[in-house]
Amino acid sequence: MSKRAFTPTFKLEVLKACEDGFYTLSEIMKKYKVSKSAIKDWKYKLDTYGASGLQESSTCKRYTKELKLSAVRDCVSGQYSINEAVKKYEVSSTSVLRKWIKKYNSHSEFKDTAKGRSNTMTKRKKTNWEERIHIARHCLKNGKDYQQSANTYEVSYQQVYQWVKKYESGGDEALKDKRGKKKEEAQLTPEEKMELQMKKLERENERLRAENLFLKKLEEVERRRR
Known part of the structure; x- marks a missing residue:
C-alpha cells in the first residue's frame, strides 16, 4: 500500500468509524484505503497527545x-x-x-x-516528588486534560501524561524518581534479580495488552459479523 498524506480530520473520521463498531476492521481498511498499522498508530497518538498528535510535522x-x-x-x-x-x-x-x-x-x-x-523537549523541567503527585491529581480532577495541566504548571504534555499513567498504576510511590537504582540492583541476590525480572516482564505484557486492546476490539466485531 503506497504512502499517502492524511489530514487530521480524515484520521479522526477513521478512528470514529472504528469506535462506532458499524464496520469491521477489514471493511474500514478497504473503505478508507488505510493499513492496520496506520490505524493503530493514529489511535496511539490520539490517546497520548490528543488531537494535535494527528497532525503531520512539516519538518x-x-x-x-x-x-x-x-x-x-x-x-x-x-x-x-x-x-x-x-x-x-x-x-x-x-x-x-x-x-x-x-x-x-x-x-x-x-x-x-x-x-x-x-x-x-525544551518544555520539560525538573520536578520533585510532591509536585508530580500534585500535577497528576490535578489532571485527573480535570478529566485528564493533559494539555491544560501542562500549560498550568509549565511542563510538557508528555510529562503530565507519564505521571498520570504512573499514578493510576502505582499511586504516589510510582512517581518517585528511581534513577540511580542500577547500582543497588547489582547487589541483589540471584533470587531477587529473578523476581525483579519477572516483574519487568509482567509490566511489559500488561503494556502490550493495553496497546493491542483497541485492535482486538475491532477484530472481535469482525468475527461476530462473519
Whole structure:
C-alpha cells in the first residue's frame, strides 16, 4: 500500500468509524484505503497527545546525539522497553529508535540531527516528588486534560501524561524518581534479580495488552459479523 498524506480530520473520521463498531476492521481498511498499522498508530497518538498528535510535522524532528545515546542505553540495559523509551524521550516512532539501536550495535557514531533539542523537549523541567503527585491529581480532577495541566504548571504534555499513567498504576510511590537504582540492583541476590525480572516482564505484557486492546476490539466485531 503506497504512502499517502492524511489530514487530521480524515484520521479522526477513521478512528470514529472504528469506535462506532458499524464496520469491521477489514471493511474500514478497504473503505478508507488505510493499513492496520496506520490505524493503530493514529489511535496511539490520539490517546497520548490528543488531537494535535494527528497532525503531520512539516519538518523532521530534531534529536541530539546525547538524547539518542540515552534512549538506546535505556533499552539495551533492560531498564526500559522500546515503547517506554519512545515515550520517555518523545521519539517520533519505535522504528526510529530501532534504527538507533541497530546503529549503536554496529558501533557507529551518533551525530546531532540539529543544534539542541526539539521544542517539545525544551518544555520539560525538573520536578520533585510532591509536585508530580500534585500535577497528576490535578489532571485527573480535570478529566485528564493533559494539555491544560501542562500549560498550568509549565511542563510538557508528555510529562503530565507519564505521571498520570504512573499514578493510576502505582499511586504516589510510582512517581518517585528511581534513577540511580542500577547500582543497588547489582547487589541483589540471584533470587531477587529473578523476581525483579519477572516483574519487568509482567509490566511489559500488561503494556502490550493495553496497546493491542483497541485492535482486538475491532477484530472481535469482525468475527461476530462473519
